Amino acid sequence: xxxxxxxxxxxxxxxxxxxxxxxxxAPQERxxxxxQRIFYFHAATAWxxxxxxxxxxxxNLLYVWKRQPKYDWLGVSSAEVGLACITVVLITGxxxxxxxxxxxxxxxxxLTTALILFLIYVSYLMLRRFGEGDQTPTIAAAFAxxxxxxxxxxxxxxxxxxxxxxxxxxxxxPNSGLDPHMRPxxxxxxxxxxxLAALVVWFRYSVAMAERRAEDEAAQRALAENPLSxxxxxxxxx
Amino acid sequence: xxxxxxxxxxxxxxxxxxxxxxxxxxxxxxxKSSSERA
Numbered sequence: 001x002x003x004x005x006x007x008x009x010x011x012x013x014x015x016x017x018x019x020x021x022x023x024x025x026a027p028q029e030r031x032x033x034x035x036q037r038i039f040y041f042h043a044a045t046a047w048x049x050x051x052x053x054x055x056x057x058x059x060n061l062l063y064v065w066k067r068q069p070k071y072d073w074l075g076v077s078s079a080e081v082g083l084a085c086i087t088v089v090l091i092t093g094x095x096x097x098x099x100x101x102x103x104x105x106x107x108x109x110x111l112t113t114a115l116i117l118f119l120i121y122v123s124y125l126m127l128r129r130f131g132e133g134d135q136t137p138t139i140a141a142a143f144a145x146x147x148x149x150x151x152x153x154x155x156x157x158x159x160x161x162x163x164x165x166x167x168x169x170x171x172x173x174p175n176s177g178l179d180p181h182m183r184p185x186x187x188x189x190x191x192x193x194x195x196l197a198a199l200v201v202w203f204r205y206s207v208a209m210a211e212r213r214a215e216d217e218a219a220q221r222a223l224a225e226n227p228l229s230x231x232x233x234x235x236x237x238x
Numbered sequence: 239x240x241x242x243x244x245x246x247x248x249x250x251x252x253x254x255x256x257x258x259x260x261x262x263x264x265x266x267x268x269x270k271s272s273s274e275r276a
Contacts, residue, residue, distance in 0.1 A: 018247050034243055038246045081257070091249050095249065206265070206267045210272070211268050
C-alpha cells in the first residue's frame with residue numbers, strides 16, 4: 001500500500017508538472033496556435049494506452065501458456081485502463097481536429113484503425129464480462145492476442161498511408177520531428193500518463209485479486225457450513 | 239486559452255477520473271465486505 005501511495009504521489013506531481021509544461025512552457029505553434037497544446041496530452045495518452053494494450057497482450061499470452069488466473073486478471077485490468085486511454089484519444093482528437101481541419105472526423109487510416117482498436121477492446125471486455133463457461137477466459141485471451149495486431153497498425157498507419165492526421169513527430173524519418181523547445185512538454189506528459197496508467201493497472205489488478213480471495217473465502221465458508229452441498233456439486237449435481 | 243483546449247483537458251480528466259473512481263469504489267466494496275467478515 002505504501003508503494004502505491006508513493007507512486008500515486010509521484011504520478012500526481014508529474015501530472016501537475018506536465019500540465020504546466022503543456023500550457024505555459026511549450027512554445028506556441030505557428031499555424032495552429034494555442035489549440036495545438038492538445039497534442040501533448042492527446043499523444044501521451046495514446047502512448048500510455050498502447051503500452052497497456054501491450055501488457056494485456058503479454059498477460060494473455062502467459063495465460064494461454066500457463067493457465068494461471070492471475071494473468072487473466074492482469075489482461076482484463078490492463079485492457080480496461082487502455083480502453084480509458086483510447087477513449088480519451090478518440091474524444092480529444094476530434095476536439096482538436098474541428099478548429100484545425102474544419103471537420104470533427106474523417107475516415108482516414110489513423111482515425112479508423114484507432115476506432116477499430118477501441119471496438120476490439122470493448123468486445124474483449126464484454127466477452128470477458130458476460131461470457132459464460134470455463135472456456136471464456138481462454139477464448140477472450142485468444143481474442144485479445146489477435147486483437148493486439150491492430151496496435152502496430154495504428155502506430156504505423158501514418159507512416160504507411162497518406163492521412164489527414166499529422167505525420168509522426170517521433171521516429172518519422174529525416175523530414176519529421178518536433179521543435180526541441182516542445183520536447184520537454186511532450187516527454188513530461190509521456191512520463192506522467194505512463195506512470196498513471198501503470199499505477200491504475202496495478203491498483204485494478206490488486207482489486208481483482210482481493211475480489212477473487214473474497215469469493216474463495218465465501219465458497220470455503222459455505223462449504224464448511226453445508227459440506228453436503230459441496231460434495232453434491234463436486235459430483236456434478238447442481 | 240481557446241475553449242476547445244480547455245474542453246479537451248477537462249474531458250481527459252473526466253474519463254480518467256471516472257475510471258479511477260470506479261476502481262476505487264470496487265476496492266472499497268471488497269475492503270468493506272472483508273472487514274465485515276472479520
